[in-house]
Amino acid sequence: MITEGSNMDEMDITPVVLTIAGSDSGGGAGIEADIKTFGSLYVHGTCAITSVTSQNTTGVKSAYELPPSVVSDQIDAVCTDMDVRWAKSGMLSSADIVRQVARSVKEYGLHIIVDPVMAAEAGGKLLNEDAVSVLKEELLPVSYATTPNIGEAQALSGIDINSREDAKDAARAIAALGVKNVVITGGHSDAVDLVYESESDLFAEVPGRFIEGGTHGSGCTYSSALTAYLARGYSIVDAAIAAKEFVEYGILLSRNVGKGVSPVNQMGYMQMMATKDEVLTNTEEAVKMLEDSPNFSRLVAEVGCNIAMALPHARKVSDVAAVNGRIVRLQGRPKVVGCVGFGASSHVARIVLATMEFDPEVRASVNIKYSQNVLAICEDMGLTMSSFSRAEEPEHTHTMDWGVTYAIDSYGRVPAIISDAGGMGKEPMVRVLGRDAIEVASIAIEIADRLAVMED
Numbered sequence: 001m002i003t004e005g006s007n008m009d010e011m012d013i014t015p016v017v018l019t020i021a022g023s024d025s026g027g028g029a030g031i032e033a034d035i036k037t038f039g040s041l042y043v044h045g046t047c048a049i050t051s052v053t054s055q056n057t058t059g060v061k062s063a064y065e066l067p068p069s070v071v072s073d074q075i076d077a078v079c080t081d082m083d084v085r086w087a088k089s090g091m092l093s094s095a096d097i098v099r100q101v102a103r104s105v106k107e108y109g110l111h112i113i114v115d116p117v118m119a120a121e122a123g124g125k126l127l128n129e130d131a132v133s134v135l136k137e138e139l140l141p142v143s144y145a146t147t148p149n150i151g152e153a154q155a156l157s158g159i160d161i162n163s164r165e166d167a168k169d170a171a172r173a174i175a176a177l178g179v180k181n182v183v184i185t186g187g188h189s190d191a192v193d194l195v196y197e198s199e200s201d202l203f204a205e206v207p208g209r210f211i212e213g214g215t216h217g218s219g220c221t222y223s224s225a226l227t228a229y230l231a232r233g234y235s236i237v238d239a240a241i242a243a244k245e246f247v248e249y250g251i252l253l254s255r256n257v258g259k260g261v262s263p264v265n266q267m268g269y270m271q272m273m274a275t276k277d278e279v280l281t282n283t284e285e286a287v288k289m290l291e292d293s294p295n296f297s298r299l300v301a302e303v304g305c306n307i308a309m310a311l312p313h314a315r316k317v318s319d320v321a322a323v324n325g326r327i328v329r330l331q332g333r334p335k336v337v338g339c340v341g342f343g344a345s346s347h348v349a350r351i352v353l354a355t356m357e358f359d360p361e362v363r364a365s366v367n368i369k370y371s372q373n374v375l376a377i378c379e380d381m382g383l384t385m386s387s388f389s390r391a392e393e394p395e396h397t398h399t400m401d402w403g404v405t406y407a408i409d410s411y412g413r414v415p416a417i418i419s420d421a422g423g424m425g426k427e428p429m430v431r432v433l434g435r436d437a438i439e440v441a442s443i444a445i446e447i448a449d450r451l452a453v454m455e456d
């Protein structure tokens, strides 16, 4: 129940952040991207619009610049009413607007993150040429951070960036203008972001991955996520790590709207967090089912068992939930050691990741003890089956990646069961595959129950 008191408490702790930027009618970049990002990161977003662009996924068609006094009126309205400490700027359009923003930043003591937006990816100028020098001379000296991409960093520093060392030189040159922190995004030839803290003269590298998907508005989304995390008390490096992850999920879950470059989905991160909870809950329930099944102890392998379920679009072991200490046999019963978390499994997680390369819907697996009886029961249950032989494994591969790929390739599609008869010092194993952890646990328990009937 929301009472007046609890609402007030919430208002007391919600940071208010301000974006000073242009509007993108296509809803992918600019103010629209910023406000959606702020909302999904639990800060209250406010705005001062600098320019109204008629824009879509194919580019900027026209821009209607607002007078600097209208920009400052909006900033005044917000800052005289609310406790605004953190702000960001995006499209500033003209030298006069840049000058006005610098004045307002000083007047209200704002910690501003300047995204030095110069042009839209799909085409369209967003900052007049004569405004660049004003940005360097008047706004950056009063800024907390700036987030140029490689092209913008070159334009601000005058340094050609062809290597990580060049990027470091450029970051130092930009910081010399007076801005405290410089975050160069996008890497030179990789997805690494560079964070430079001028006060300590320290660099941090934030690794990333190239993600296929819509990227329109990625710069705006990154800088607004960075601002939101800073407003929530993160350090500049932690905020840069978190903002990168936010944008990666936004690109991954972008929706295919428009005829050009699809916009980043600023709700993607929230959706992924909700999905993470679902995957954890499903895996935890499945683990409990196995622990509560006395017959499952018959299927506990010598090396122990693990049950794993991956996030949709999983690419790495840390995208897969499993038991962090495996399931073992203790006094004739299955016993879960540890708890369920992401990145907890190596073997079963790799089985799932290799399977998802063929069928992204098959996101779960459990390994069980190998025996001829188990294989006969699987056949009897009508489960589709394939296998691999460790003797055929080439050198320098990971058995789980190679074996699963081999078994699926030779069967022609993803089967429900993949087995191997073991090798020198390697236990033979059966793996059950399915859409979620509860499904594979149910199949494993049915196999265990049938095995009990067969053997007793």
Ligand SMILES: Cc1ncc(COP(=O)(O)OP(=O)(O)O)c(N)n1
Pocket (backbone or CB within 6 Å): 021, 022, 023, 024, 029, 030, 031, 053, 055, 090, 091, 117, 119, 120, 121, 122, 126, 215, 216, 217, 218, 219, 220, 221
């Ligand atoms: C109004 C407006 N502001 C900024 C941009 C540039 O956005 P960015 O996030 O750099 O993304 P791209 O447009 O380059 O894809 C913009 N387009 N419009």
Ligand SMILES: Cc1nc(C(=O)O)sc1CCOP(=O)(O)O
Pocket (backbone or CB within 6 Å): 303, 304, 305, 306, 322, 326, 344, 345, 346, 347, 348, 349, 367, 429, 431
């Ligand atoms: C050691 C081992 N090998 C397996 C196989 O399927 O061959 S399953 C397994 C145990 C589970 O390992 P983890 O906790 O790394 O997923």
